[in-house]
Amino acid sequence: MHHLYRMWYTLTMYAVVTLQDSDEVMVVASKWLTTDKKQSYWPPFRSPEKCMEAVQKGLKPETGGKPWEKLNISFHTEYVSFDKAKEGQKVIKEQKERSNKGFGILKRQRLENAVGVLKNQLQQFPPVPPASTSRMDDKDELLQMLRDIKSTAQENSAMLKKLLKDNTVSEAPSSTSVLSKDIKTNLNLPLKTFDDVDRIERELNTAASRKKYVKYLSGLGGIGPRDITKNIMQKVFTDDLAKEFNWQGRGDKRPFSKLILADVIRDAAYRQNVIRVNCENEIKKYLSYRADRLRKKPREQGGIGLEIPNVIAPTPVDNDIEMEEFWKLLAD
Incomplete structure (x- = not known):
């Protein structure tokens, strides 16, 4: 009986969980879970290979006698082998x-519906009579017409601004939508020099520090x-520092x-x-674009190709990419 008990105790089972801080699905040794399966020990190793080895072997969750940090998790299920897990x-x-893909399609449909409504309303604006007509002499009527246009605009x-704001907020978990000034101040971003990069790399050696940066970013x-x-990327790096990196570190660049x-960041x-x-593809393009941008002489950008009076231009928003997509749809 004692022999069977030892066999059962040494048998390592594996659990599939979602790390709540990063929303990443991971495999852990079942013996790392707390009794209520709401937390799990997590190895502090930087190397993914070493972390995987720790999971496979079901190592005791401590290093040098010091227990590993516990992370909040969502438990899914357990398996008797690592391969099944x-x-x-x-x-x-x-x-x-x-x-996530279905959610993205839904957002696109909401944006297109909003653009359709705007197009219909723009088409309802009455044309301004030519200067040669008698209506131009009626200043009161013309002024009222402009007031109506401005009000509708x-x-x-x-x-449009509310729609874009709602979409942006829905992309980020509600727990991170409001961050304290203390957290922002302590992060010392953006990084400007290689010394800054070395400093933040040392700082990110602890799981608590990584969680703080992930939460803010x-x-x-x-x-x-x-x-x-x-x-x-814009929050983390200045352009001058970003141009010194590429993904693999080819040429005279550092490996990001x-x-x-x-x-x-991932x-x-x-x-x-x-x-x-x-995310990796966008980082590669971002680093390449920043390097090209600083090599070339800045040029003034042209118009967007759609002439609309200033009084009906949408209120500016911070999201340049989404506004660019909006104008393209509106011009179709």
């Missing part, structure tokens, strides 16, 4: 990605992978992919429903 992890990840602008908002990633900060974007591969 990895398969379960893959299934849950695919379900999340399909759900203000309503349209308010509706995931609350910056944005719509779509490009906009979300751009908002994060080797930074712990790269993992933090985790922050993932909390806004940007999967890792899309």
